Amino acid sequence: MVTQELQEKIDEELEKGEKIIEETEKIIEEINRLWENNVSEEEIRSFVYDKYKELFPQFNENMLNILSETAFLMTTVGKKVRINLSNEQIEKLGKIKGKSGVCGTCLEDITKNEEVITLPCDEKHIYHPDCILPWFKLNVNCPTCRKDLRELL
Ligand SMILES: [Zn+2]
Ligand SMILES: [Zn+2]
Numbered sequence: 001m002v003t004q005e006l007q008e009k010i011d012e013e014l015e016k017g018e019k020i021i022e023e024t025e026k027i028i029e030e031i032n033r034l035w036e037n038n039v040s041e042e043e044i045r046s047f048v049y050d051k052y053k054e055l056f057p058q059f060n061e062n063m064l065n066i067l068s069e070t071a072f073l074m075t076t077v078g079k080k081v082r083i084n085l086s087n088e089q090i091e092k093l094g095k096i097k098g099k100s101g102v103c104g105t106c107l108e109d110i111t112k113n114e115e116v117i118t119l120p121c122d123e124k125h126i127y128h129p130d131c132i133l134p135w136f137k138l139n140v141n142c143p144t145c146r147k148d149l150r151e152l153l
Contacts (some may be wrong), residue, residue, distance in 0.1 A: 020067070023055050027071045035077040038087045048072055085136040089153040093117050095129055104144040105131035121147035 034044050048068040095115040104125045116126045121142040141148050
């Protein structure tokens with residue numbers, strides 16, 4: 001026999017569970033959106049934690065961590081490691097003029113009055129900005145020498 005009081009308690013818990021699922025779905029969408037906008041993993045993690053904390057102030061830190069981690073792992077970013085340069089890192093690849101050589105991507109000659117991007121790899125490979133910048137949306141290394149640039153930027 002379920003008393004009125006117990007029934008209310010059960011309903012309340014079920015409602016809370018539904019709210020968690022509902023809010024988690026929204027948070028997952030938001031995480032994917034942030035990720036597409038190149039927001040860092042660290043910033044995304046703190047956004048998720050704060051969001052749950054705001055939605056469920058009754059939960060302790062441990063519970064908030066579990067919820068955040070679960071939501072995070074259900075997103076695109078949680079399933080893969082970062083494989084592109086962040087906007088911040090790309091900005092550090094300043095465009096300069098006065099270099100001549102061959103663009104490592106299109107293999108066309110670069111003249112001294114063209115803008116180039118010099119990568120911080122040992123050989124300082126040069127590229128046309130239009131040739132190299134799209135590359136870093138999906139890669140972290142110099143296309144010529146394969147040097148991982150993440151630690152150099
Ligand atoms: Zn080029
Ligand atoms: Zn290189």
